Amino acid sequence: xxxxxxxxxxxxxxxxxxxxxxxxxxxxxxxxxxxxxxxxxxxxxxxxxxxxxxxxxxxxxxxxxxxxxxxxxxxxxxxxxxxxxxxxxxxxxxxxxxxxxxxxxxxxxxxxxxxxxxxxxxxxxxxxxxxxxxxxxxxxxxx
Numbered sequence: 001x002x003x004x005x006x007x008x009x010x011x012x013x014x015x016x017x018x019x020x021x022x023x024x025x026x027x028x029x030x031x032x033x034x035x036x037x038x039x040x041x042x043x044x045x046x047x048x049x050x051x052x053x054x055x056x057x058x059x060x061x062x063x064x065x066x067x068x069x070x071x072x073x074x075x076x077x078x079x080x081x082x083x084x085x086x087x088x089x090x091x092x093x094x095x096x097x098x099x100x101x102x103x104x105x106x107x108x109x110x111x112x113x114x115x116x117x118x119x120x121x122x123x124x125x126x127x128x129x130x131x132x133x134x135x136x137x138x139x140x141x142x143x
Contacts (some may be wrong), residue, residue, distance in 0.1 A: 002045065004059060008038045008051075008093045015099065022076030023049070026116075027061075032059060033095035035104070041070075041088030047116050049095035049107070052086055063120060076092065077119060080126045086087050094127060 007014050015035050018027045026049075027034065037053050044050055048064050052074065062074040065082050072091065073084030098105045098112075105112060122129065 003049075005053070005092050007106040008036070011038055013037045013096065014093070021078050022061075023061060026077050030123065031100065033099035033102040034095055035059075036093035037096045039091045040089045041072075044072070044091060044094060047078070047120055050091050051095070052090045052092035053092060056092070061095065063116070065120065065123065075123060078126070078130065080123055082123075 004014055004016070011035070013035060014085060015033050017030065017033050019029055024031075034049075034051075039050060041084075046064050046066055049061060049062055050072070051059055051061050052072075053059055060074075061080075062076045062083065065075045065084075066074045067073070068085070070088050071085035072088070073082050074086065075082045081082065096106055097107060107113070
């Protein structure tokens with residue numbers, strides 16, 4: 001397995017399938033792929049999806065909720081709990097696109113930006129929205 005951080009530090013754009021459901025519905029595990037470019041921490045802004053290293057732990061792909069000076073606060077699209085403050089040296093990459101069923105979607109696409117901004121703004125309401133969506137799926141007999 002390639003060292004993701006090393007590849008990003010060398011300037012490579014990488015592609016991988018995120019695991020877990022913290023970024024659902026943007027990423028469905030096993031189906032969607034993230035296209036991540038090297039990050040320049042000073043260019044990251046609210047709404048960007050950053051790949052970062054938790055201290056002494058794993059790489060995580062979450063959305064920037066806010067930035068205060070050099071401190072970053074991130075949250076998964078399927079979460080309400082914000083993580084931070086995180087340092088600029090923890091920021092390793094930034095999402096530039098999503099591969100879904102063989103089609104590429106750029107994060108610069110206006111529809112993507114609008115939907116991401118709305119979902120970020122709805123962060124406090126995510127738990128009830130997720131419960132309603134799960135209930136609807138159960139009623140419709142979908143897993």
